[in-house]
Amino acid sequence: MCEFDLRSGALCPSCQRKLERGEVTRLDIDVLTALIDQRYQFLSNAEYAGSIRLRNKIFVALRNLEASSQEAAELSLQLSRRLKSLVRVLRDNRSFTDFLAEVLSPAKILAINVVWLPDGTEETIITVDDISKLQFPVEDIIEVTRALKGRVIRIEKAAPRH
Numbered sequence: 001m002c003e004f005d006l007r008s009g010a011l012c013p014s015c016q017r018k019l020e021r022g023e024v025t026r027l028d029i030d031v032l033t034a035l036i037d038q039r040y041q042f043l044s045n046a047e048y049a050g051s052i053r054l055r056n057k058i059f060v061a062l063r064n065l066e067a068s069s070q071e072a073a074e075l076s077l078q079l080s081r082r083l084k085s086l087v088r089v090l091r092d093n094r095s096f097t098d099f100l101a102e103v104l105s106p107a108k109i110l111a112i113n114v115v116w117l118p119d120g121t122e123e124t125i126i127t128v129d130d131i132s133k134l135q136f137p138v139e140d141i142i143e144v145t146r147a148l149k150g151r152v153i154r155i156e157k158a159a160p161r162h
């Protein structure tokens with residue numbers, strides 16, 4: 001997306017074609033437009049990785065976000081005001097394991113196991129220490145992971161020790 005388009009609110013022919021081909025969505029444009037007005041230092045190296053709207057929430061994934069959790073929360077709040085929806089900023093990562101660690105924090109990942117289902121699809125089962133510590137609902141984490149990473153996951157709590 002061109003910054004000029006985002007500032008002017010009109011799309012150039014090249015970006016218009018990207019929208020028509022589905023390479024960018026209307027939501028991407030709305031989120032990027034809100035993001036370019038944010039003046040935070042910690043956004044200077046940040047890279048937009050995608051957004052997904054789930055029910056009343058918008059998850060915005062950013063790479064190289066050099067923000068503390070408090071700063072990320074502040075950005076979420078600013079974007080929520082601009083987009084008039086509850087926005088949650090996520091730290092995206094090219095590494096699937098690092099991405100999972102981020103979306104599941106502050107819960108800790110104890111194990112990751114990939115299983116093949118009878119229909120030939122793959123499911124990643126993630127065992128965490130405590131589901132009640134998750135900052136997002138389990139269904140949201142599952143959908144965000146499917147949308148951003150194309151992976152089907154299941155989240156399980158560690159079996160109690162005997």
Ligand SMILES: [Zn+2]
Binds near residue numbers: 005014015016
């Ligand atoms: Zn453009």
